[in-house]
Amino acid sequence: MNMKYTYFSSTSTLLAVFLMGTLVLTSCSKSDDPQPDPDLEPGTDVYYKLHRIENFAVETDDENPTQAKSAVLFSLFTKEEVPSSHAKTTRWDISFNGLYNSFLGGNNGSNSNNVAYGGAGKGGVVILEKEFDDVKEIPADGQFNAKSGIIGTDDAGAFGEGIGWYLYDFGGTILGDGTEQKEHVAYALGSPLTTNAGTVIPARTIIVKTPKGDYAKIKMISCYKDAFIPDAWFKDTPHMFFTFEYVIVPAGSTQFEIKP
Amino acid sequence: MNLFRTNLNKLVLLSVLAVSCGKDDPVRPSLEDRKSTVIYDLPGDTEASMADGVDGKDRRDFYTFLFRFRDKRQIWIRTKADSSRWLKTTDWDIAFTGPYNSEVYVNNAHYSYNPGYGGEATGTAVVLLHQAYESVIEAPDDATFDQSDVTKIGWASSAGSNGWFNYSLNTHIMQALPNRTYAVRLPDGKYAKLQLINAYKGNPPAVTDMNWPAPYYTFRYFVQQDGGKNLSTITK
Numbered sequence: 001m002n003m004k005y006t007y008f009s010s011t012s013t014l015l016a017v018f019l020m021g022t023l024v025l026t027s028c029s030k031s032d033d034p035q036p037d038p039d040l041e042p043g044t045d046v047y048y049k050l051h052r053i054e055n056f057a058v059e060t061d062d063e064n065p066t067q068a069k070s071a072v073l074f075s076l077f078t079k080e081e082v083p084s085s086h087a088k089t090t091r092w093d094i095s096f097n098g099l100y101n102s103f104l105g106g107n108n109g110s111n112s113n114n115v116a117y118g119g120a121g122k123g124g125v126v127i128l129e130k131e132f133d134d135v136k137e138i139p140a141d142g143q144f145n146a147k148s149g150i151i152g153t154d155d156a157g158a159f160g161e162g163i164g165w166y167l168y169d170f171g172g173t174i175l176g177d178g179t180e181q182k183e184h185v186a187y188a189l190g191s192p193l194t195t196n197a198g199t200v201i202p203a204r205t206i207i208v209k210t211p212k213g214d215y216a217k218i219k220m221i222s223c224y225k226d227a228f229i230p231d232a233w234f235k236d237t238p239h240m241f242f243t244f245e246y247v248i249v250p251a252g253s254t255q256f257e258i259k260p
Numbered sequence: 261m262n263l264f265r266t267n268l269n270k271l272v273l274l275s276v277l278a279v280s281c282g283k284d285d286p287v288r289p290s291l292e293d294r295k296s297t298v299i300y301d302l303p304g305d306t307e308a309s310m311a312d313g314v315d316g317k318d319r320r321d322f323y324t325f326l327f328r329f330r331d332k333r334q335i336w337i338r339t340k341a342d343s344s345r346w347l348k349t350t351d352w353d354i355a356f357t358g359p360y361n362s363e364v365y366v367n368n369a370h371y372s373y374n375p376g377y378g379g380e381a382t383g384t385a386v387v388l389l390h391q392a393y394e395s396v397i398e399a400p401d402d403a404t405f406d407q408s409d410v411t412k413i414g415w416a417s418s419a420g421s422n423g424w425f426n427y428s429l430n431t432h433i434m435q436a437l438p439n440r441t442y443a444v445r446l447p448d449g450k451y452a453k454l455q456l457i458n459a460y461k462g463n464p465p466a467v468t469d470m471n472w473p474a475p476y477y478t479f480r481y482f483v484q485q486d487g488g489k490n491l492s493t494i495t496k
Contacts, residue, residue, distance in 0.1 A: 099418075113419075148420070152417060155371075155411060161417060162409065170359050171320075171359070
């Protein structure tokens with residue numbers, strides 16, 4: 001974003017004026033349908049359905065991926081990124097933190113290690129070694145972790161931190177064919193994978209308690225652009241573009257269900 | 261010409277030594293406290309490399325090695341026979357696994373990625389304490405050990421992580437995080453504290469060269485032999 005602004009302002013004033021004109025027009029046409037910063041109430045039509053998000057892009061900096069970056073916030077209800085200025089609101093459900101924004105967490109205002117700290121959110125996340133379709137029961141509230149940035153690399157791969165949603169194949173030898181292009185590949189574990197050594201790594205499913213107390217289960221499918229199967233993932237495949245599927249059920253539910 | 265070069269090299273080496281001697285003493289406190297065991301520069305799998313074309317190194321995964329506190333024994337796991345001889349026993353305390361042997365597991369039977377999975381070390385646990393090594397004077401209570409979510413002492417992707425080091429994918433340099441001491445309940449039930457200090461040869465305070473010899477582990481630990489929880493290593 002910043003780059004664009006610099007570019008426009010420095011190239012041509014005329015262009016800038018022109019753009020400004022468009023912007024004004026755009027905002028005019030928007031204000032016809034006034035929405036004074038609504039605190040979105042989840043529409044009931046969001047529940048009990050299978051949703052799919054493809055190629056949700058987060059800023060990526062291959063030059064300096066380990067520098068702490070601000071969390072990217074996402075609403076499972078609006079299917080959009082939520083600006084970080086709203087971090088302490090309950091308008092978002094999951095955050096992407098840390099290295100390559102690849103570590104997930106929930107929205108919890110009472111945990112000092114959560115980006116929502118100070119807010120009203122009472123959410124959290126937990127990851128299960130179980131296939132998405134097989135996850136029916138909602139875990140007990142005590143099992144949800146309230147910290148941000150806690151579900152990421154899996155211990156089945158390099159630099160794992162517990163059970164994670166992706167396996168980092170540092171040397172390209174765990175799941176890859178050992179070629180250079182298969183080094184440093186992050187394998188989403190939405191489906192079970194078999195390592196070169198013959199070990200089957202069960203699929204992982206993330207369970208989210210939303211800040212308002214609803215529950216979602218998430219299947220992480222890929223972090224590579226337009227590439228949804230392991231054979232299509234290489235070191236240089238554009239990343240991070242998260243593709244995932246999820247189902248939300250309302251607060252008080254005990255089971256995940258999809259209803260027609 | 262050659263002769264001159266050799267002499268020059270020696271000269272440079274000498275002055276480096278002199279500088280490091282002069283600098284070391286006042287700035288860096290000794291790791292020794294007369295109670296702890298300090299291991300300096302324990303070589304990890306220095307023959308392995310993650311990339312092609314590194315002189316003298318094979319491009320393959322790093323071999324795991326085990327370490328036993330009581331006699332400082334290093335045990336390599338290179339073959340299937342090594343695995344079956346050692347992994348499921350209580351004859352080792354910690355395992356150095358993963359890239360550059362940087363990910364340390366305490367022998368444990370219950371966690372599926374632990375090298376000791378399915379073995380005899382059923383009562384072990386690790387607790388991360390955000391304290392300097394010398395200021396840890398007591399092991400936490402057993403409930404804290406039982407509830408700990410530390411599965412491994414490895415990479416720390418964020419401040420909230422349990423790991424012992426930062427790894428920059430930019431510089432490819434590992435750096436130990438300060439004030440991270442691990443209280444450990446060992447396979448024999450004794451309590452210990454452990455600090456991982458460095459993966460680079462000579463325990464340099466800061467490494468700027470990604471080709472600095474590695475992995476060579478410097479770490480220290482103290483095991484309370486009487487079975488109690490006193491982990492104080494302060495000596496007068």
